[in-house]
Amino acid sequence: MTHTTVAPDDKRDVRRANKVAASDRSKAENRLGMRLVAPAIFLMLLVTAFPMLRALYLSVFNYSLTAPDDREFVGLSNYWTALTDSLFWETTLNTVFIMVVTVAVELVIGFAFAMVMHRVIFARGIIRTSILIPYGIITVVSGFAWQFAFSNNNGFVNEWLPFVEDGFNWFGQYGSAMAAIMVSEIWKTTPFMSLLLLAGLAQVSEDMLEAAKVDGATWWQRLWKVILPNMRSAIMVAVLFRALDAYRIFDNIYVMTAGAQGTESISFLTYRQVIEQFQLGIGSALSVLLFLSVLLIAFLIVKIFRVDLAAARQEG
């Protein structure tokens, strides 16, 4: 009798003890985890969140570093000034234009590169090493390389392109200057795109491709029905990263045209307001607008690809 009554108690105690120990352990684990990530969180907040909040604060002042004592609260008028200024919309449009064209071109070329790299059996190391070179090179240096390449007195572009007259000044007008900027951007970042797409390609099952082939699907059908749908997440990541990166475009423009011929980007406008003209109030308002538009773009891209994903599921 005693034996049977005591034993469950014992068991319960053991269980309780285990439970206490487990929750102690998980508490300790929780504490350790938080302690280990604390420096990272602290630093990330310090270098981005804090300055961003400060920008938010400064953006409601009329504040110029050339006359710091005249700082004056002006509410949302800096935003109003920016949003009603044609320059703001011109630079935003430029930036969107650059983003859309470069990402679209890079997606096509990057995918072609990824297909080649996926199938290539010889010289893999050489190709992979070379493709990292544009990725690793300083953007400013690639800007210079292309600026000199398009230059009308020492470049090779005019000489090599049969349909361009010698002495044509690429940086003399809007259209061709933008084209030159986009070429340098595309050259530098296509490798990154193609490496991400290559990783996506590796996840497409060979069996499925083989099955489609046996069923008589043409190369084109296999591409659209098997390869691309299976790479959707890799494509989304690549497009998202590149689009946001392209929207911040600054280095190339600074080096190649310095904003001449109306080639300024929104980052460039912000930089000029703050660093060259010391207009911290309006510059901060531009910073906030720039940040908001990046969030909007990220949201839109995620949204667009999700819609696609749902549609694909319904099809299947």
Place this chain on the structure above:
Amino acid sequence: MSTKNKIGIVIGAALILVWCLLPVAWIISLSFKSQEAITNGSPGFFPSEGGGAGWQNYRDVLADDQFLRSILNSIGISLIATFLSVVIATLAAYAIARLEFTGKKLVLTLALVIAMFPVVSLVGPLFDMWRTLGIYDTWPGLIIPYMSFTLPLAIWTLSAFFREIPWEMEQAAQVDGATSWQAFRKVIVPLAAPGVFTAAILTFFFAWNDFVFGISLTSTEQARPIPAALSFFVGSDPFNRPASLLAAGAVVSTIPIIVIVLLFQRKIVAGLTSGAVKG
């Protein structure tokens, strides 16, 4: 594979090589031309007859104190920023991969949001704050902002790597009689080291490449890194730069990157794709 396909792939591979190397070859060629040949207008890929300058451009660039100083700044600032980022990110990534704790998702989300951050929007407030704090135009004045893009990158790359480490091996070693420190040092550290190293390389690339902070938060050669120094190499007229000297400077500043790429190609590809795709 049919012969047609094979030919296609060979042509494709050749195109990739041309795409990647042409501008590099061009800037190297430019760096061996004389400035006279360039300003007199001798377009063309290779230095023309008599227009070659030999190593003179390189000698001039390397004799330039400001240029050397900016290389030194870039090496120092990038290395310190990389070291700090990777140490802090390793702690965070270990916790993310190994431990259960509240706020785990928050760290990854925060890192992702910050990775998308338009760097220029930080420039204004930092410019103002750094001047007040007196670290404008100093090494720390650049190292700290560099954390804004190096930390998220390092955290994502490292947590993707660490997730693949078989952590049970640590316990197995402990069962075999190792202390937990020994188990960690002898089992986990060797497994984690390649990931940490890869994260460090990528972080270094990012820091070395920075331009926005470089031109905004420095005013003298005291802290100005190489990309900013190259852009200031001549006055403000962007249409009349000493192309040959700049090309030599560009080549010199690219050498560290090329060396790293040549040595660690495999690791870099793995790091780039694991952080982005598996993450």
